[in-house]
Amino acid sequence: MPVFDFAFEVSAPLLVVQAFHHDTSALKQLTPPPTIVQIQSVEPLAEGSVSRFTLWVGPLPLRWTAIHKNVSCNGFTDIQQSGPAKKWEHTHTFTEVDATHTQVNEHIEYEHKRGLWGIVTRLLFSYPNLYFMFCYRRWITKRTCQKIAQQSPKKSAQSN
Numbered sequence: 001m002p003v004f005d006f007a008f009e010v011s012a013p014l015l016v017v018q019a020f021h022h023d024t025s026a027l028k029q030l031t032p033p034p035t036i037v038q039i040q041s042v043e044p045l046a047e048g049s050v051s052r053f054t055l056w057v058g059p060l061p062l063r064w065t066a067i068h069k070n071v072s073c074n075g076f077t078d079i080q081q082s083g084p085a086k087k088w089e090h091t092h093t094f095t096e097v098d099a100t101h102t103q104v105n106e107h108i109e110y111e112h113k114r115g116l117w118g119i120v121t122r123l124l125f126s127y128p129n130l131y132f133m134f135c136y137r138r139w140i141t142k143r144t145c146q147k148i149a150q151q152s153p154k155k156s157a158q159s160n
Helices: 014-022 026-030 115-124 127-159
Strands: 003-010 036-042 050-057 060-072 075-082 087-098 101-111
Touching: 003 127, 014 026, 014 087, 014 101, 014 127, 026 036, 026 127, 101 127
Parallel strands: none
Antiparallel strands: 003 101, 036 050, 050 060, 060 075, 075 087, 087 101
């Protein structure tokens, strides 16, 4: 079974990184172009919450339903209930490095279906494509969380 791991550090507190990933708009923000995300329904992130969406890779629709498990301040796992792969379990782990830095670890375990969808997922979820996707996700996460973290002290100072 293929496994993909990716880790990076963000110059932002754990609560900022957690809030970013718990936001229902995170999937759209974290999906690199040219893929388009069409959301059918997204429940707020909680144990057992469900997200239904379609990833458009060119003219190819990848319909996906994900269930969220092991939701905590230190991360969560989204498990494909239905979708293009035979199995897809993506664990996001957030670890506080210090008060202003958070380590993000991404771990995916997946399997391919047989037939046409197996060929499609072998191409789309190849190591180079996953690596590119997670480099993009790292960039967006760092940019967004660092911006929020920089604004937070200013907001606190303004309200005093």
